[in-house]
């Protein structure tokens with residue numbers, strides 16, 4: 001059994017990790033931290049876990065965490081980089097759901113996240129946990145930087161086109177919308193029912209911190225000498241709880257028929273258990289992935305003109321965070337990658 005701890009067990013990604021880890025046959029949960037609620041039984045805060053989890057929240061104590069095989073950090077940006085170096089020295093493996101180790105360009109990280117980075121050497125060592133690109137490196141990694149939610153939906157939607165050099169990489173446009181759980185479990189006025197229901201709006205149109213992560217990931221899959229991927233990214237807030245819908249626009253380099261594009265995607269993801277390329281004419285819905293680790297993708301070429309539109313949906317808390325983190329864990333520990341992640345989406 002893998003001895004696992006979760007630092008930050010009271011946020012939405014923390015409790016989603018719990019939901020998925022309690023039935024996992026190879027995991028023994030040993031610690032779930034919350035400084036604010038230390039001592040309180042986990043199932044008292046989350047009654048959905050009554051009968052599944054008998055632990056109480058505890059302080060994030062390095063000695064206790066160091067006794068685990070694997071520690072998940074489901075904490076705000078800046079927390080993992082302070083605590084991970086000591087755990088790594090003591091041989092613990094770490095999967096970080098925050099953005100602390102996602103960017104190789106530390107100056108860019110500091111600019112976008114508004115704080116100085118205290119462990120740049122670990123950012124250089126971390127493996128970006130997108131299994132569809134980095135499966136082999138994930139298997140041998142001690143530290144995984146789990147991708148952000150928008151970056152997961154957007155990269156999976158564009159990777160086949162950029163690998164093939166099929167689109168004008170310098171002019172990519174991503175319009176994406178997220179459910180409110182993407183903003184975490186903090187009280188914020190814009191997330192009140194009265195503000196966010198029956199409403200729809202963009203935010204961070206002038207620049208969102210996921211932009212450098214998206215571009216970094218896309219540039220890594222491009223052939224040498226290609227025009228580096230450059231993205232206009234505008235996120236939106238949806239009046240729903242879970243789900244991301246990304247609509248991705250790219251100009252085709254040459255006159256590739258929709259059928260050829262469809263085959264390109266089907267070939268690229270043929271062996272991927274968590275990417276579903278839907279038949280031509282489909283419009284993927286967020287509810288088709290709710291609670292599941294699946295990314296569903298469909299393609300269109302409106303009026304047969306030179307723009308290819310990719311629609312990509314994920315559950316921000318699942319493939320966009322906690323379920324993807326468990327997919328990484330399965331790969332790191334040599335387990336069946338799908339273990340604990342095979343349930344279909346919740347309907348309705």
Ligand SMILES: NC(=O)C1=CN([C@@H]2O[C@H](COP(=O)(O)OP(=O)(O)OC[C@H]3O[C@@H](n4cnc5c(N)ncnc54)[C@H](OP(=O)(O)O)[C@@H]3O)[C@@H](O)[C@H]2O)C=CC1
Nearest residue numbers: 008009010011012013034035036074075076098182184321
């Ligand atoms: N929500 C989403 O869809 C996604 C979120 N993420 C990322 O996952 C991370 C977790 O997000 P989310 O679940 O929304 O929760 P929050 O960002 O609200 O994190 C809250 C958790 O972190 C703990 N925490 C806060 N500060 C510290 C600290 N200094 N030391 C130890 N624990 C601390 C809190 O417990 P306490 O204060 O009681 O100790 C709480 O359990 C974030 O970095 C987020 O950006 C990534 C992808 C998607």
Ligand SMILES: CC(=O)N[C@@H](CCC(=O)OP(=O)(O)O)C(=O)O
Nearest residue numbers: 098099148149178179180182183
């Ligand atoms: C709706 C909403 O507010 N979404 C969040 C997404 C954050 C996230 O999930 O990712 P990180 O781990 O990179 O912070 C946002 O736009 O900030």
